[in-house]
Amino acid sequence: MAGVAEQGDTAWPDSAWVRTAGSPPMWPQPQGDIETGTVVVGGGFTGLSAALHLAEQGQSVTVLEAADPGWGASGRNGGQVIPGLKADPDALEAHFGPEWGPRVVRTVGAAADDLFELLSRHGIACQARQSGWLQPAHCSRAMAAVRQRADQWRRRGVDARVLDGDEVRDLLGCAPGVYVGGWLDPRGGSVHPLALARGLAQAAAGAGAVIHGRAPVARVHREGGHWRAETPGGRVRAQRLLFATNGYTDGLWPSLRRSVVPVFSQQIATAPLPPELRERILPQGHVVSDTRRLMRYFRLDDEGRLLMGGRGPFRDRVGPGDTDALNREACRLFPDVAGIPLETTWAGRVAMTADHLPHLHALGNDAYAAMGYNGRGVAMAVTLGRILADLVAGTPARDLDFPVTPVRPLRLHALRRPAIAALTTWYRLLDRRDERSRSSVEADLAQP
Ligand SMILES: Cc1cc2nc3c(=O)[nH]c(=O)nc-3n(C[C@H](O)[C@H](O)[C@H](O)COP(=O)(O)OP(=O)(O)OC[C@H]3O[C@@H](n4cnc5c(N)ncnc54)[C@H](O)[C@@H]3O)c2cc1C
Structure with a gap:
């Protein structure tokens, strides 16, 4: 490429x-x-x-x-300001060892606060809001991981909150039963x-x-x-x-x-939502990325557009034909958005290591x-x-x-493209399996 x-x-x-x-x-x-x-x-x-x-x-x-x-x-x-890395603090400390581990955790944990402080020091106007980052869990296994993540940050002084399924539904304003719970990190927020x-x-x-x-x-x-x-x-x-x-x-x-290895992430943006939907969807201005392996991330922008992103096709330019899966997901999460026209879609490169x-x-x-x-x-x-x-x-x-x-x-960098394609298909299957297993657990629980 x-x-x-x-x-x-x-x-x-x-x-x-x-x-x-x-x-x-x-x-x-x-x-x-x-x-x-x-x-x-x-x-x-x-x-x-x-x-x-x-x-x-x-x-x-x-x-x-x-x-x-x-x-x-x-x-x-996505303009989601997220403290920390994908690895949890305990894992980072184990990986980097006793000398570097705690320093790395401090640095990555402070990254969001440091950014908001830099923006105010330089008067950079970019619609910055430290209203919190929410990570909803798509299945009970992910919920257990989320609980541990919140615990680990709480042990390090962060006012992290574990949320049950109803709280997540209210904070997202989404359809019931999509997420089993989640956690809220108050250090996160949004920017343009x-x-x-x-x-x-x-x-x-x-x-x-x-x-x-x-x-x-x-x-x-x-x-x-x-x-x-x-x-x-x-x-x-x-x-x-x-x-x-x-x-x-x-x-x-x-x-x-x-x-x-560059992989592509794609986003869609709806037209600005009408006021009654803006009051219901993400009413407290949280930005959200979920726990799926092929993660979905979403937020509203300042003018009330719903922005949703996820893994995209392997190219820099995308068009309306590429957005079906993201559209379906937006409507599954927020059924009232089904009638709102899409304004645009675009993609960019994420560097994986x-x-x-x-x-x-x-x-x-x-x-x-x-x-x-x-x-x-x-x-x-x-x-x-x-x-x-x-x-x-x-x-x-x-x-x-x-x-x-x-x-x-x-090693095998030249084979990255077929390897990523195979991994993406595999992850998609695992995400579906997680969601199916959640539905069957819920169905069992619902039995009289
Ligand atoms: C669609 C998408 C959604 C994302 N959402 C989030 C999110 O919500 N939250 C989050 O934390 N992260 C997110 N990320 C990741 C985040 O955007 C990146 O990690 C971050 O922007 C990387 O910044 P950078 O300056 O290192 O690289 P970039 O912003 O990619 O800048 C690299 C620049 O190098 C230039 N360049 C390359 N080669 C040359 C050359 N030979 N000569 C001169 N210039 C060159 C390119 O033109 C490019 O502008 C997302 C990424 C994508 C693509």
Whole structure:
């Protein structure tokens, strides 16, 4: 699969976010020879956060974005600010060991609070609301896992709430019997992701970073003890090089490309719901992602559109023909939405890693990377961008808030596409089996 720079398809997707964010600011293309301290490849949350934090420390930094800031996953996602990673805190502590484990849990647990604090510090207007993230359980096995998750965070001081099926139904405003329960994490919330990306770019520029759009980096190489990043319009010479390309990572650094597998997530947006439905559906403004292996995530936007996302076909552009399963799911969950027209659908790339964890890499010769958010990057990419900036600015790796790990290219990376297709089919079967087993348990319980 060609990367964005190789492919050259840099038109904005027809997303609800693009439709509601206003006209994009024009960032200049690089021209001629440019000198900078740090060159950042990729202008999403990771790259823009790194640039903002470096510029705040008085460092010279230049961002090269193939399309425009926020064009990648950062401007297309669900805008769900979710603290933590997919692995639970106890599992993270076991994985990272006694020295790093508690630090990693602190860092990932604080990611949502840190993002909301950064937004207010810089006055970034992106419809931010810390109204909580809700994870409903689709079967009793998932409910047991959810209970443990909430318990583990509660032991670490989070005011997490376990919810029964009725409470979940009321907070979602959904049909009865779809979810057996869930938990509510008050640290989570929502943003308009494209407005956030553009706001980060403005804040970084305001702090002294140089941001370039339509700047696909075609080649990076060492020359006279410096890095050279070449774009069609200009060449940048820098002491340090950062990769912040996540699911859009191309062949610039081959082992990085092979360390992540891009999968596609697709979203639909209805027309704004009428006031009586807005009062019933997600009345407290929660954002939601469920426990299925092929997770569904949904929320309302500021104008009352219902946005729902899930795994999409293996391509960047999707159209009305691709949305049947998501439509059906929206109507199953919220039967009153059946008559509301769909406004649009779009997709983006999520970067998966073998261990389902994001990674911070030191690539040698003052080159670094942060990527692999596994679909949990709204808060975490901004956090890793900040930590990248600390690393580049000279904080020793042992003092960072997240460990630096070697790049581990996935074996059989070339087979990723058929492997993902097979895994997706298998997960779909398992999710159906879970739901069927729940229905049969409920049917048994309903017997007199
Ligand atoms: C549909 C969808 C829904 C999601 N929903 C959520 C959610 O609700 N909550 C959550 O926490 N996470 C969510 N995510 C994940 C989250 O969006 C990402 O983890 C996060 O945005 C990653 O940010 P990033 O800056 O690392 O990468 P990106 O935002 O993808 O930015 C990478 C950039 O690199 C640029 N680039 C690539 N190659 C080059 C090159 N050679 N030269 C110059 N530029 C280059 C690309 O153009 C791109 O803009 C979702 C993702 C998708 C796709």
